[in-house]
Amino acid sequence: SQTIHQWPATLVQPVGSPLSLECTVEGTSNPNLYWYRQAAGRGLQLLFYSVGIGQISSEVPQNLSASRPQDRQFILSSKKLLLSDSGFYLCAWSPQGIQETQYFGPGTRLLVL
Amino acid sequence: AQTVTQSQPEMSVQEAETVTLSCTYDTSENNYYLFWYKQPPSRQMILVIRQEAYKQQNATENRFSVNFQKAAKSFSLKISDSQLGDTAMYFCAFMKHGNDMRFGAGTRLTVKP
Numbered sequence: 001s002q003t004i005h006q007w008p009a010t011l012v013q014p015v016g017s018p019l020s021l022e023c024t025v026e027g028t029s030n031p032n033l034y035w036y037r038q039a040a041g042r043g044l045q046l047l048f049y050s051v052g053i054g055q056i057s058s059e060v061p062q063n064l065s066a067s068r069p070q071d072r073q074f075i076l077s078s079k080k081l082l083l084s085d086s087g088f089y090l091c092a093w094s095p096q097g098i099q100e101t102q103y104f105g106p107g108t109r110l111l112v113l
Numbered sequence: 114a115q116t117v118t119q120s121q122p123e124m125s126v127q128e129a130e131t132v133t134l135s136c137t138y139d140t141s142e143n144n145y146y147l148f149w150y151k152q153p154p155s156r157q158m159i160l161v162i163r164q165e166a167y168k169q170q171n172a173t174e175n176r177f178s179v180n181f182q183k184a185a186k187s188f189s190l191k192i193s194d195s196q197l198g199d200t201a202m203y204f205c206a207f208m209k210h211g212n213d214m215r216f217g218a219g220t221r222l223t224v225k226p
Contacts, residue, residue: 043117043204043216044158088156101148102214104158 002027006091006105013112019064019078021108023091026072031093033074034102035066038088050074051096086112117207119217126195127225133180134190134220136205142166145209147181147188152202152219161203164188195224 003026013019025031032051036044046059048066056066063082067075074091089108094100116139126132138147149161164172164181171179176193192199205217 038156041219043218046214090158092158101160101163103160104150106155106157109156 002093002103004091004093004103004105006089006108008108009106010109011111013081013110015083015112016080019076019081019085019110021076021089021091021110023074023076023105024072025093028072028093028095030071030096032096032100033068034092034094035074035076036090036092038090038107040087044090048076081112083112086110117205117215117217119203119205119220121220122218123221123223125223125225126192128195128197130195131191131193132195132222134192134203134205134222136188136190136217138186138188138205138207140186140207140209142209145207147179148206148208148214149177149179149188149190150204150206150216151199152204153198153200158204162190192222197224197226200224 005024007022034049035047037047038044048056048058050056050068053068053071063085064076064078089110091105092102094102118137120135145166147164151159151161162172162174162177162179164179171181178191180189200223202219202221204219206214208214
């Protein structure tokens with residue numbers, strides 16, 4: 001069966017510091033991968049998605065970037081965090097193809113102070 | 114742009130009773146997919162049910178069923194025999210083509226003993 005991991009689970013960072021959140025998927029090959037952000041009390045906002053290694057699509061211009069160095073690894077980064085980057089970050093995967101159900105990881109809670 | 118509207122920010126139901134959560138969406142597409150996700154206090158997003166727009170039959174998963182009204186662009190979730198473990202945020206989501214999924218703002222459901 002497939003599993004998705006995210007770490008860290010919780011992160012507190014000062015403004016201006018760098019960020020690296022990692023997501024890995026097990027039990028499948030060449031998945032589509034996604035990064036979402038959820039602000040407090042809100043729905044999910046798609047940030048990035050990837051259909052293959054090195055292929056990243058950005059949905060929202062922002063202070064963040066994403067990379068996919070390996071087939072089942074998806075990384076969310078920032079060079080300098082802003083207060084507005086605080087939130088809950090969810091990684092998701094879907095089987096290769098289109099209009100497939102997305103399955104979510106446990107999420108990372110990021111607090112920028 | 115596709116929008117998903119959940120008009121009920123909060124709802125409550127007595128244990129063992131039935132509750133219906135509302136969702137409407139706006140699209141000019143004919144082929145698309147609709148989802149309900151559950152987010153318990155752990156904040157991990159869990160797929161509850163999925164509906165393909167080309168299917169007239171409403172999807173069901175055990176105690177969860179949907180009322181899909183394509184012409185009205187309505188997709189409500191019915192939870193029968195509510196259990197305490199059903200307490201969570203519920204998100205309605207729309208996917209047209211590719212892997213672009215849009216979420217509503219969510220409905221907070223509380224099941225009371």
